Amino acid sequence: MLTRTLIIIAAFAVVLAVPFVMRPGAEARxxxxxxxxAISPHNEAIRYEFERGFSDxxxxxxxxxxxxxxxxxxxxxxxxxxYESEYTAAFRLLWTRTLGRPWTAEVAxxxxxxxxxxxxxxxxxxxxxxxxxLAARKAFLESDVGIGIDLxxxxxxxxxxxxxxxxxxxxxxxxxxxxxxxxxxxIPQSIGGETYYDEKGRWxxxxxxxxxxxxxxxxxxRLGIEKPPTQWAHLANGAYFKQIGLADPTKSGSITKAFExxxxxxxxxxxxxxxxxxxxxxxxxxxxxxxxxxFFGAMRLIQRIAGNARYFTDGAxxxxxxxxxxxxxxxxxxxxxxxxxxxxxxxxxxESRLAxxxxxxxxxxxxxxxxxxxxxxxxxxxxxxxxxxxxIDGQKLWNYRVGTxxxxxxxxxxxxxxxxxxxxxxxxxxxxxxxxxxxxxxxxMTYRGDWTGPMFNxxxxxxxxxxxxxxxxxxxxxxxxxxxxxxxxxxxxxxxxGRMPLTFDQIRDQDINDPxxxxxxxxxWAMFFKKNYDAARKLAEQGCGxxxxxxxxxxxxxxRAVQTGESPLDCGAExxxxxxxxxxxxxSNPRRTSAATMECGGNxxxxxxxAIGSHPPNCExxxxxxxxxxxxxxxxxxxxxxxxxxxxxxRRPASMDCGGRxxxxxxxAMTARPVxxxxxxxxxxxxxxxxxxSSLAGTARPTGRGSALARNDRGTPx
Numbered sequence: 001m002l003t004r005t006l007i008i009i010a011a012f013a014v015v016l017a018v019p020f021v022m023r024p025g026a027e028a029r030x031x032x033x034x035x036x037x038a039i040s041p042h043n044e045a046i047r048y049e050f051e052r053g054f055s056d057x058x059x060x061x062x063x064x065x066x067x068x069x070x071x072x073x074x075x076x077x078x079x080x081x082x083y084e085s086e087y088t089a090a091f092r093l094l095w096t097r098t099l100g101r102p103w104t105a106e107v108a109x110x111x112x113x114x115x116x117x118x119x120x121x122x123x124x125x126x127x128x129x130x131x132x133x134l135a136a137r138k139a140f141l142e143s144d145v146g147i148g149i150d151l152x153x154x155x156x157x158x159x160x161x162x163x164x165x166x167x168x169x170x171x172x173x174x175x176x177x178x179x180x181x182x183x184x185x186x187i188p189q190s191i192g193g194e195t196y197y198d199e200k201g202r203w204x205x206x207x208x209x210x211x212x213x214x215x216x217x218x219x220x221x222r223l224g225i226e227k228p229p230t231q232w233a234h235l236a237n238g239a240y241f242k243q244i245g246l247a248d249p250t251k252s253g254s255i256t257k258a259f260e261x262x263x264x265x266x267x268x269x270x271x272x273x274x275x276x277x278x279x280x281x282x283x284x285x286x287x288x289x290x291x292x293x294x295f296f297g298a299m300r301l302i303q304r305i306a307g308n309a310r311y312f313t314d315g316a317x318x319x320x321x322x323x324x325x326x327x328x329x330x331x332x333x334x335x336x337x338x339x340x341x342x343x344x345x346x347x348x349x350x351e352s353r354l355a356x357x358x359x360x361x362x363x364x365x366x367x368x369x370x371x372x373x374x375x376x377x378x379x380x381x382x383x384x385x386x387x388x389x390x391x392i393d394g395q396k397l398w399n400y401r402v403g404t405x406x407x408x409x410x411x412x413x414x415x416x417x418x419x420x421x422x423x424x425x426x427x428x429x430x431x432x433x434x435x436x437x438x439x440x441x442x443x444x445m446t447y448r449g450d451w452t453g454p455m456f457n458x459x460x461x462x463x464x465x466x467x468x469x470x471x472x473x474x475x476x477x478x479x480x481x482x483x484x485x486x487x488x489x490x491x492x493x494x495x496x497x498g499r500m501p502l503t504f505d506q507i508r509d510q511d512i513n514d515p516x517x518x519x520x521x522x523x524x525w526a527m528f529f530k531k532n533y534d535a536a537r538k539l540a541e542q543g544c545g546x547x548x549x550x551x552x553x554x555x556x557x558x559x560r561a562v563q564t565g566e567s568p569l570d571c572g573a574e575x576x577x578x579x580x581x582x583x584x585x586x587x588s589n590p591r592r593t594s595a596a597t598m599e600c601g602g603n604x605x606x607x608x609x610x611a612i613g614s615h616p617p618n619c620e621x622x623x624x625x626x627x628x629x630x631x632x633x634x635x636x637x638x639x640x641x642x643x644x645x646x647x648x649x650x651r652r653p654a655s656m657d658c659g660g661r662x663x664x665x666x667x668x669a670m671t672a673r674p675v676x677x678x679x680x681x682x683x684x685x686x687x688x689x690x691x692x693x694s695s696l697a698g699t700a701r702p703t704g705r706g707s708a709l710a711r712n713d714r715g716t717p718x
Contacts, residue, residue, distance in 0.1 A: 033066060034378070036068045036382060040154045041075050041253070050394070053397050081643070089144065095139065106133045109133065112166040113133065143186075151385055154369075158456050196367045203371035205368065205369050205418045206368055206398075208365050209416075218353050225329075237259050242308065242310050247316040248464070267451055271287060289332055300497070319331040319332065320340075335356060363441075366672055481494065490539070501525050
């Protein structure tokens with residue numbers, strides 16, 4: 001018995017020891033090596049090649065090699081949360097123990113508040129601020145408070161710029177040491193609206209990034225998709241249902257930037273369309289409205305893409321891995337993840353099942369920076385690392401092929417150098433992506449930081465509450481819509497999905513930096529979206545309501561309002577304002593295709609009614625009459641229709657509160673009669689899935705789940 005026990009213990013010990021014995025030996029660290037502590041979201045390949053390259057470069061110039069202690073905490077978002085908490089703790093120790101002053105909310109909120117810098121600059125020389133927040137800010141900027149980390153390598157320019165403004169980053173001295181590097185023909189200060197280095201030298205772009213789509217050629221063939229996705233909107237196609245890979249924007253800065261590119265493209269398209277229509281009458285107010293329209297259009301596009309998503313992963317690199325493995329057909333990613341993985345799975349002939357494309361006009365070219373932290377224990381080494389990265393020697397590592405002169409030793413990094421003088425025949429002969437022209441691509445889209453820059457953090461949180469937390473409800477609604485006629489056949493369900501909990505002006509005023517307020521807002525927004533997604537699913541599953549303009553005989557076009565989808569129609573749900581009568585009637589006066597314009601309260605609540613042949617009620621009395629009609633679509637009228645409010649707790653069945661928040665009405669096509677909510681019948685699935693005759697048109701119309709119209713013999717909704 002004892003022998004058997006010993007044999008089992010010995011076997012168990014062997015199993016435990018094998019991984020350690022078989023593990024490849026680490027490269028020996030020279031005894032005289034200097035140390036650098038860096039934090040980075042970059043992958044292991046980049047970290048390895050730059051540590052090796054920098055150590056060789058440093059030894060050749062300064063006589064000693066360098067080893068780097070990499071702190072890999074995850075994505076940029078996790079890194080930001082880490083160093084912000086560390087700097088808060090470090091400054092609190094300085095403030096309370098060294099300076100002997102009390103720690104208050106004003107001090108905590110003031111030491112890293114760059115908005116106080118102007119007040120500090122206005123103080124007379126030698127005068128000490130009496131305000132605790134100003135005093136804390138002054139003490140922090142004059143201190144050498146550190147967090148035990150020397151270098152910030154990687155992440156987007158947004159987070160680096162934000163860290164610089166707060167005071168976490170300091171000047172690395174390269175602008176003064178190498179002014180020729182920052183000439184427009186080498187490293188321009190900005191291109192296409194993107195900034196490539198901080199004018200105060202606190203961060204420098206090290207390489208360039210674009211954002212786009214990766215897809216698996218084999219998966220597309222399996223799904224019967226002939227044309228690969230080349231634009232963001234292609235990912236919203238129902239053919240990709242449960243086939244899209246996405247990452248969590250609250251965990252990944254790169255995927256947040258990709259979502260921002262969708263918003264930027266939609267804003268540009270809305271502005272360009274409206275500007276072309278307005279001509280010389282274009283005004284800043286028109287641009288503001290177009291930007292708002294583009295923002296909400298982007299949110300609805302992201303909803304449809306998220307509806308197709310299989311999951312939201314924590315790591316952006318996981319998306320391209322899953323797409324290459326066939327676990328997803330396509331996904332959103334940063335360029336070098338796509339290129340690197342495509343090369344990794346390529347066959348002997350160089351052909352890869354994975355492909356990456358940057359959408360034309362749908363991405364800017366941004367910089368991934370390198371920066372030195374305040375209070376760096378190895379500040380000189382950190383500044384030399386930044387110098388190496390921007391030198392020709394460091395820039396070669398980004399895109400040179402493995403084994404080429406000055407190129408990487410083991411990994412082809414497939415990233416684009418920031419220096420323009422790298423894109424010459426001398427260097428292109430060794431580059432893995434020799435045909436890439438990032439500076440030409442940058443000219444195809446102008447990044448408007450004033451449009452989306454202030455809401456970058458908001459995008460992270462809002463997309464989380466709109467798509468991640470209610471993903472199950474969103475996907476169920478999207479599936480019901482796809483199975484019952486698609487978006488065109490379910491306009492009311494699509495309107496419900498697209499409702500937003502706040503206006504564009506309110507978005508700009510949201511303060512989500514306070515964790516308590518952020519938690520309250522995200523919970524409220526998530527419940528708002530879940531409720532609407534559930535309502536949209538029920539509406540689509542019941543197969544009720546008007547199934548698109550072709551089946552209604554009435555088309556309504558707004559002339560000045562922004563489409564936001566406020567209709568609360570839910571076919572018998574608790575907040576249904578009325579039951580829609582759908583009897584297939586033709587307009588009483590077909591010749592009048594743009595009969596009337598209603599100015600409910602003026603401003604931008606105007607719209608054009610098409611093919612109705614009669615005028616709406618007078619808005620002056622603020623208590624409008626009820627119009628019911630054949631073939632109608634509800635609209636909500638309110639000044640500045642930039643978002644849809646939550647439905648009122650109580651309201652009349654179909655009242656029009658001219659200029660109010662959620663006015664509902666029905667358009668009269670032939671006859672009018674009041675609708676009673678008590679008598680309204682919820683829509684049900686027709687029992688007969690064959691065809692029924694239209695009482696007015698006299699033509700056979702299909703019924704059933706996928707039908708455009710479901711009616712009984714009398715022409716009223718089932």
